[in-house]
Amino acid sequence: MGLTPTPDGKVDRRNLIMGAAGLAGLAGLGGAFPAWARSGTPGLMPSPGVLSGDAIALTVDKSHFSTGGRSGHAVTVNGTLPAPLIRLKEGRNVRIAVTNRLDEDTSIHWHGLIVPFQMDGVPGISFPGIAPGETFVYDFPVRQSGTYWYHSHSGMQEAVGHYGPIVIDPAGPDPVQATREHVIVLSDWTPIHPHMLLKRLKQNGGYFNMQRQTLAGLLAGRDQDIDERLRWGAMRMDPTDISDVTGSTYSFLVNGHGTTENWTGLFTPGERVRLRIINASAMTNFNVRLPGLPMTVVQCDGQNVQPVETDEFQIGIAETYDVVVQPSEAKAYGLIAEAIDRSGLVRATLAPRIGMAAQVPPLRARPLLGMKDMGMDMSGMGHDGMEGHSMKMRDPAVAPQVKMGPGVATLSPMPVDRTAERPTGLEHVTHRVLTYADLKSLTPNSDKRPPSRTLDIHLTANMERYMWSFDGVKLSDGAQPIALRHMERVRVNLINDTMMPHPIHLHGHFFELVTGAGDHNPRKHSVNVLPGGKVSFDLTADALGDWAFHCHMLLHMHAGMMRVVTVRHDGEGA
Template sequence: MSVGAARAFPAWATSGTGGAAAKGAVLSGDLIQLNVAQGHFGVGGKSRHAISVNGSVPAPLIRLKEGQNVRIAVTNHLREDTSIHWHGLLVPFQMDGVPGVSFPGIGPGETFTYEFPVRQAGSYWYHSHSGMQEAMGLYGPIIIDPAADDPVSHDREHVIVLADWSPVHPHMLLKRLKQMGGYYNMQRQTMAGLLAGRDQSLKERIDWGGMRMDPTDISDISAAAYRYLVNGHGPDENWTGLFAPGERVRLRIINASAMTNFNVRLPGLPMTVVQCDGQDVQPVETDEFQIGIAETYDVIVQPEKAAAYALIAEAIDRSGLVRATLAPRPGMVAPIPPLRPRPLLGMKDMGMDMSGMNHGEGHAMRMTMRDPSVAPQVDMGAGVATLSPMPVDRTGERPTGLEEVDHRVLTYADLKSLTPNADHRAPSRSIDIHLTANMERYMWSFDGVKLSDGADPIPFRHGERVRVTLINDTMMPHPIHLHGHFFELEIGQGVHNPRKHTVNVLPGGKVSFHLTADALGDWAFHCHMLMHMHSGMMRVVTVRHAEDGA
């Protein structure tokens, strides 16, 4: 089968589309049928086995209405179990689609019918929670229209699904990472970089080498293995969405990648962020934002000229990018900017903000970082190489790689919910959760314990209000997702703190959020970097009535 013959796009993902509402672009109604089956997918001249939904990769767009009840029948035509998780949707836990947590999974030849009320509006997505099927093509967008008037006025909309794709099977990618954590890092520092003054000084290299740290280790898997996609199209294929000059165009941007955080911009065209993780926010204009894996951002752009504009999604390690185009007619192209210099991690990314310290204090800090006695509440086994001695709240800081760009960059601190949050209670208790790893051995965990090693569930009482603090003891950002709930980031906006289901915790940073445990059941809680989750960075959250016990 040729690469060209292997491609099958759903209508919403076809290049040159007039918008996501185009006739035939969606699955909707009270009963929807999804068929999961073997397929192929090719990009950049290489094709391999994929998993398709209704014959296509990416999967069909599902469009629902807030307030409706929906039944989605999923039939498994594979020779292995499958599942679908409705990412960000508030559903009964039995319908959440996580094998071993909320249901057994869907066996070969079986049909499972998900049935749930649609309790919200916004931009979401769905994906497999079985094996690594998500990385093999089983992902697609969900749009839910509000029951009342949409607070976001727009003339046209496009769904923009970002993804990464490799001709190498994801299990092989993971095997290589376990053999050598930096297997796909082709951007290490060189002697030429040292002499040219582009990289760390010799002393800095010696200090970092003594701690067995690599300041270029930003993404586990880079463009050395991945092609980056917009709606299933590679950068050379130039996916194009149409507009008429002067229109307010809504872009529903979803990061469905397995392992890639992206920096997103449209050179020459400002973006107004109006929604994050499906939740309306007070409009805020920016020129670039970082979208963590599994996050969604809705933005409004208003191109006045009949010109082509490039939509650029650059991997945060700057090893590669994917572009799409907004244009008044098909065939137009906009200049593709060159890749920007790759960033280097610093002391703050290790949880060691050295500003104001003398040399002796800094030396002591490096030593305690490797001393298991500094944090006895965390299991310092072989799976934990470091703990951040001075983690700081970085929600107001520009994210990795965007610290020095000369235009506006969105931070979490810029986000305010459009309407006041429903629960104004102060939390009755607080818990800390450490994001831990031995990156050299490619071991990932929460609080030093992998899920497969018998990690205890994290218990909540139904209806209680809890302050949760995530502390990143690693040198990578982690997009942490809690199923079945939204939480409010603690960023000083009071009742307008933004509501999210996924939060990207910067290296050496910490993020606090307030959670109302209002959804009974067992819920997955994990890093959404697929290979981190599969390597142990996952727990189960239980929500029980007080009288039901632990």
């Protein structure tokens, strides 16, 4: 149970009885939550209610969900939000039968899992989808270990509850040693249907931004100076426009629980506790910290990394981070996930017994974007140089493959590699912050060949009109597939021509993020590209088939920021 022992090493009987009674009460209140996600979870293995083995059954259906005074329609799996925890074993084969009881098509994508493309679960790309009343059986070998997750790729159902965690135990010894572990699924929730969110953003790209700069803020010195404010105004852009949908609309959740519901994971002081943290949000990147408790990052996107200690990290949508903490005191520690625009946060608790609640910190001052976030590092330039650069931003010669038009408001003339920089909103905090450059794979990467060619892919948008694309072309407007040859080695440069970070996910593959670590560049399946920045990764196209490649901000993907990557043998067509 993780209860604090007495000085003679025995568990206090009174605490044990109180703990058991509390767990029973929480179980009664938490009928909408799977056992792994209920507050008071011991975190000991084997955990109750986990789906495992070679044959698993899932049912997708309509439900109702409420949190923090908000309630609405939900899509759930086996009647719970989040969905059940699936625990698999590397080297085994699994058959997962998914039955659709909705009145619309559904699907499940196994995010980060290396599966045959027919099992990848993307309607229109790898399979037709699962029609109402039908059952589809996913059948694939389990070829990896680590922390992953699953979610719908249909009808934006992911935004209304259709997501859950996956843990895959390694076939051999696990290099990460811990006494217990907790799965932490971060998400955002609103009763407003995602199609309505999209409609409102189409009408006004800043519809949900309640943190715009004010004259009072300017006079008080909280906002940018007048000169820089005028520059942003001339470009019709807002340096506070960091998140499309904000805490004014979203409730932020840990394992389906808001702050007042206080999800609690138990520990015994002195033991090593592994936290498997998954960002299953539709639209929110989070900054994660445990005040007073250092975190040792041991895994990213399911791949083991050389342990690195930090105090805070930013987790992009669709990323996973495993961290180990070792609380030494019998007190409550707050797990804080704060939206990167500082419009809201969620607090969960790690504690030696249930009923304890960690402090809820105040929201930190909202960040402001600078010229570097526009791909224009204006240091050393005066105001006189602004006009020329503003025009150059719209010069198609900067990126000849980009289709210019109303959907491309800007092109960054000076994008820089920002993988070693602190991410948005954490540039000036005084404690340690993880960067991608801090991540190094635990074992050397297997393919040491240099890339044979380079692909530049621009992340493009007209944010005011809420238009999103790759290279200026939406998927629905006939974007051509990105054609790769089987086993070829390619360097991909992602260039962010927008002033928002974009978590970009490639299905069916891992890539090595180019950070300067050589053979130990970190392996990932998703990468958050900072505003005005660029990210390079080396990819071995080792998975035949058709694969989705998209921004994991759900509304961006739905609006067109998505392509298909085809991998074929030499001599075969795309």
